[in-house]
Amino acid sequence: MKLYYTDWSPYARKVRIAAIERGIHSSIELVPATIGFAEGTLKTTKSELTTLNPSGRVPTLITDEENVIFDSTVIIHFLDGIGDANPIIPSDYEKRIKALRLNSLVDEVIDAMRHLSFEGRRPEEFRLPDYIDALNAKVHRGLLILEDESSEFESPSGDIDIGIISVGCLMQSIKIRHANSIFNRERKNLDSWADELFLRESMEKTKPPLT
Numbered sequence: 571m572k573l574y575y576t577d578w579s580p581y582a583r584k585v586r587i588a589a590i591e592r593g594i595h596s597s598i599e600l601v602p603a604t605i606g607f608a609e610g611t612l613k614t615t616k617s618e619l620t621t622l623n624p625s626g627r628v629p630t631l632i633t634d635e636e637n638v639i640f641d642s643t644v645i646i647h648f649l650d651g652i653g654d655a656n657p658i659i660p661s662d663y664e665k666r667i668k669a670l671r672l673n674s675l676v677d678e679v680i681d682a683m684r685h686l687s688f689e690g691r692r693p694e695e696f697r698l699p700d701y702i703d704a705l706n707a708k709v710h711r712g713l714l715i716l717e718d719e720s721s722e723f724e725s726p727s728g729d730i731d732i733g734i735i736s737v738g739c740l741m742q743s744i745k746i747r748h749a750n751s752i753f754n755r756e757r758k759n760l761d762s763w764a765d766e767l768f769l770r771e772s773m774e775k776t777k778p779p780l781t
């Protein structure tokens with residue numbers, strides 16, 4: 571299998587973590603992808619990925635049968651079908667809904683941050699202050715809920731699921747790549763839970779670069 575990824579993408583990182591946690595990462599060849607939007611014009615970087623995935627986004631997985639699978643959640647679902655390790659998307663109905671809900675909550679925060687970064691790339695006179703306020707509010711509300719709910723999260727050293735992986739990727743992105751942003755505040759409970767999660771081998775091995 572081949573996984574198109576970038577080392578800074580939290581979505582691609584979720585898939586890489588899931589594969590390591592399930593012990594199947596050696597059957598996945600990592601292919602660095604060129605993606606992004608130019609400063610000032612938001613012109614899309616030309617990417618070979620668009621011939622495989624119309625959105626041109628990472629992660630994109632090519633299976634051994636040459637099928638193209640995209641969206642991190644779908645790829646993780648697909649990988650759960652390989653090997654005997656515990657699934658990352660729990661089989662138990664209640665646990666599955668809980669994990670997918672948490673994953674979705676985090677995805678919305680990451681998505682609002684992505685859109686904020688696009689706004690930041692526009693020339694100042696083309697930025698939309700109300701839209702930026704709305705995006706900031708989405709991120710703050712999401713992080714507030716995560717701090718509130720973190721006392722109920724599973725132990726960071728126990729079994730891991732898609733929700734926990736997502737929270738870990740978001741929090742480490744904020745700590746490492748958005749360290750100077752307004753989102754990098756102290757959140758006592760969430761921070762200490764996340765600090766322990768960051769020690770997992772799968773998290774260490776996929777830690778995003780500084781820039």
Ligand SMILES: N[C@@H](CCC(=O)N[C@@H](CS)C(=O)NCC(=O)O)C(=O)O
Pocket residue numbers: 578579580581582605606625626627628629640641642643
């Ligand atoms: N819903 C998708 C989101 C993937 C996504 O937005 N990836 C970003 C990188 S973090 C990307 O490829 N951006 C380039 C683009 O939008 O063209 C998933 O879960 O995989």
